[in-house]
Amino acid sequence: MKSLYSLLFFVIGIILIGAGILTQAVGVVYATPPRQASQTASVVPPFTDNACLECHINRETLQVLAVEEEVVASISEGPG
Amino acid sequence: MPPMAAWERVWIDAETYSQDLHSLINCTQCHGGQAVNDMTLAHTDMNERPAQNAETCGSCHTDVTPASLNSLHSTLAGYDTALYERSVPENHPVLEDMEASHCNECHTTCGDCHISQPFSVGGGLLDGHNYVETPPMSQTCTACHGSRVKNEYFGLNEGFPSDVHFRNRMSCSDCHTADEIHGIGITADHRYDGVAEPSCESCHQDEIGVGSGIEQHEIHGTEILSCQSCHSIEYTNCTNCHVEQTDDGVPFFSVESHDMGFYLGRNDLQGAERPYRYVTVRHVPIDRDSFSFYGDNLLPNFDNRPTWMLATPHNIQRNTPQNATCDSCHGNDALFLTIDKVVESERAANINIIVDGAPLLPAGYESATPIETESPADTSTDFWGEPVATPTPTESSDFWGEPVPQNTPEVTPEPTDFWGG
Numbered sequence: 080m081k082s083l084y085s086l087l088f089f090v091i092g093i094i095l096i097g098a099g100i101l102t103q104a105v106g107v108v109y110a111t112p113p114r115q116a117s118q119t120a121s122v123v124p125p126f127t128d129n130a131c132l133e134c135h136i137n138r139e140t141l142q143v144l145a146v147e148e149e150v151v152a153s154i155s156e157g158p159g
Numbered sequence: 160m161p162p163m164a165a166w167e168r169v170w171i172d173a174e175t176y177s178q179d180l181h182s183l184i185n186c187t188q189c190h191g192g193q194a195v196n197d198m199t200l201a202h203t204d205m206n207e208r209p210a211q212n213a214e215t216c217g218s219c220h221t222d223v224t225p226a227s228l229n230s231l232h233s234t235l236a237g238y239d240t241a242l243y244e245r246s247v248p249e250n251h252p253v254l255e256d257m258e259a260s261h262c263n264e265c266h267t268t269c270g271d272c273h274i275s276q277p278f279s280v281g282g283g284l285l286d287g288h289n290y291v292e293t294p295p296m297s298q299t300c301t302a303c304h305g306s307r308v309k310n311e312y313f314g315l316n317e318g319f320p321s322d323v324h325f326r327n328r329m330s331c332s333d334c335h336t337a338d339e340i341h342g343i344g345i346t347a348d349h350r351y352d353g354v355a356e357p358s359c360e361s362c363h364q365d366e367i368g369v370g371s372g373i374e375q376h377e378i379h380g381t382e383i384l385s386c387q388s389c390h391s392i393e394y395t396n397c398t399n400c401h402v403e404q405t406d407d408g409v410p411f412f413s414v415e416s417h418d419m420g421f422y423l424g425r426n427d428l429q430g431a432e433r434p435y436r437y438v439t440v441r442h443v444p445i446d447r448d449s450f451s452f453y454g455d456n457l458l459p460n461f462d463n464r465p466t467w468m469l470a471t472p473h474n475i476q477r478n479t480p481q482n483a484t485c486d487s488c489h490g491n492d493a494l495f496l497t498i499d500k501v502v503e504s505e506r507a508a509n510i511n512i513i514v515d516g517a518p519l520l521p522a523g524y525e526s527a528t529p530i531e532t533e534s535p536a537d538t539s540t541d542f543w544g545e546p547v548a549t550p551t552p553t554e555s556s557d558f559w560g561e562p563v564p565q566n567t568p569e570v571t572p573e574p575t576d577f578w579g580g
Contacts, residue, residue, distance in 0.1 A: 123183050128194035130201065131186040135288075136173035141166035144198065148165065154405070157414025157444075158306035158397055 160276065160302045163283040168275075172287025179289050189215050208278055210270030223341050224269065230342025232267040237349040241445070245458040257453045260410040261402045265303065272299045279303060293332050300331040307395050311474040316419060319392055322474050334361070351469055355432040359386045375482060385426070385435040387471055389482040393419040394472040400444030403452040414444050421481070424496035424512040428469055440496055440512055441470035447504070462508040467496055489520040 134140050176182050187194050192205030209215045217224035231237055235258075242254050264279045271277040272294040275284050280302040285291050294300065301309035314321025324334070334357040338344065345353045360367055368381040375389070399415035424440035426433060443466055450457045481488045488494055495514040498506060506513070 124185065124188075126183060126185055128186040130194045130196050131192075132171065132173070133196070134198070135169060135171040136176075138166065138170060141170055142164075145165035145169060151409075153411065154409075155411040155413065157400070157412070158395060158417050159412065 160280060160298055163276075163281075168283035170284065170287060172289065175286070176288050181288075181290055207282070208268060208270060210268035210274070211266075216269040220269075223337075223343065226343040227269065227341040229346045230340070231347055231350065232340065232342070235262060235266060236347065238262050240348045241443075241464065242458070244464050245445075245461050247459055250454070250457045250459075253454045253457060254450065257402065257450050257457075260404065261412065267303070277303050296330040296332070308473045311394055311472055314474075316393075316395070316474075319419065319474060320476065323476055351428055351433070353432070382434040383436050384423075385433070385438040385471075387439045387475070388423055388435070388437055389488075390475045390477065390479055391421070391439055391472040392474050392476055392479050393421045394439070394441060394470065394474060396420050396422075396442040397444035398442060399446040399449070401446065401449055401452070415446075417444075421494060422467070422496040422500065423494050424467055424509075424514055426469065427465060427511045433469075437495075437514070439470050439472055440465075440467040441472075442466060443468050465509045465512045466505045467501065467509050467512045485520055485524060488517065489524075490517050492517045 134144070185194070186192075189209040190205050190207070191209075192201050192203060195201050206212075213224060213228055217228075227233055238258060242258070243251060246254060267277060267279075271279075271282075273285075273291050274288065275282050276298050285295065285298060301312070310316050311319075312322045312325050314325070320326075332340075336357070339356050347353055365371065366373060367376060367386075369377055371377060379389075395417055396419075397414050397417040400412055401415070402410065402412045404410050420442075422440050423437045426435045426438040428438075429435065445458075445466060447458055447461045481491075481494055495517050496509075496512060497516055498513050501509050501513055
């Protein structure tokens with residue numbers, strides 16, 4: 080009886096291993112294909128534009144340098 | 160839209176922007192200019208709105224950019240449709256010049272909603288140059304759609320309440336999906352071209368039409384009236400807008416008059432997507448001479464398009480004056496765009512919109528009688544006055560008081576474009 084169980088487990092094991100190999104061989108078929116990454120593979124050059132940031136992250140500098148635009152009163156009349 | 164200080168408009172929040180994937184990209188790659196410490200030189204040939212170039216966003220965001228280039232936000236095709244339909248090809252170049260001065264500034268780029276406030280309303284970074292996935296309503300959507308939608312939705316028209324959805328803290332993007340706003344899957348000639356999105360049914364599917372258990376919805380079904388016909392209130396109508404330029408070349412416009420009003424007209428866009436017989440119609444500000452500053456008789460086919468057009472007011476209420484009782488609407492010509500409300504010079508253009516009069520209450524119903532959902536006593540006709548099983552040879556009238564030939568099933572009109580073409 081014991082040898083019968085051993086044989087049964089051996090056969091089940093073989094079947095499972097076989098199924099696993101088969102799955103690897105044919106690949107997994109998705110119901111819906113995985114979403115394509117929107118980003119195209121591209122090489123982003125290293126960031127070197129620190130001169131821009133030095134000003135644009137600095138509130139105090141911007142408050143001195145940024146010029147308030149003259150607000151021109153619209154002469155349009157009525158809802159736009 | 161709250162005003163922004165000059166510095167605030169261009170300030171990059173280093174702490175948060177450093178976490179944004181876009182911060183890996185050199186500034187000059189999108190904006191041009193030069194990364195040098197000389198302010199003038201740095202900004203020479205700099206592009207304030209790099210998203211105007213489709214490649215800027217499109218080189219990475221290939222899933223959305225190509226479609227958005229065809230969206231009405233990008234093409235402004237609605238303007239072209241409205242103008243060219245009323246004009247002739249030889250006038251198009253002049254009209255394009257006019258549009259360049261008065262319309263094209265409203266072109267919206269990706270950056271105009273996701274990075275900054277729209278350029279047409281002054282720009283300014285939304286959140287320290289961070290990418291904002293869902294643009295804030297008041298700084299982007301209603302910054303442009305301000306004169307009608309904003310005032311209606313926020314309840315800024317004096318004496319009129321805000322939209323019920325606004326009172327329930329819903330923003331534009333709760334109804335208007337990203338796909339719709341980006342124009343994914345459609346190439347539209349105007350706002351009401353194609354699929355009716357967003358639709359009330361998307362959220363209220365169990366409350367609409369027969370089977371809803373709502374008395375007035377049971378009675379009217381889904382093909383007689385648009386939802387707005389019963390659930391919107393007075394909205395802005397504009398008349399006779401004219402565009403000009405100052406001696407210095409500054410473009411401006413003037414609207415002769417505008418007022419609040421509510422009008423039900425015939426649905427000129429009747430089809431599978433918008434089956435309604437009656438819809439809310441709004442007077443658009445066009446006039447035969449709207450563009451006369453740029454040339455004479457630029458709209459020789461003015462009557463090709465209505466001046467009262469399908470509108471979807473953003474001031475929805477559960478209870479409105481017209482849905483209070485049956486005779487609030489039935490027999491009440493004041494709610495309908497009857498010929499006396501259309502100026503004589505525009506009657507030809509609106510021939511398919513003008514209503515003969517308000518439909519009368521059907522037989523068996525009296526003024527102020529509560530609506531019953533049970534079948535009327537006369538079982539030879541349905542609620543609409545149309546024959547059911549055994550048609551009789553005599554003419555009858557439908558619910559709206561219009562003659563319906565017996566033995567002839569009501570024909571669903573062929574889908575037409577908004578202009579009946």
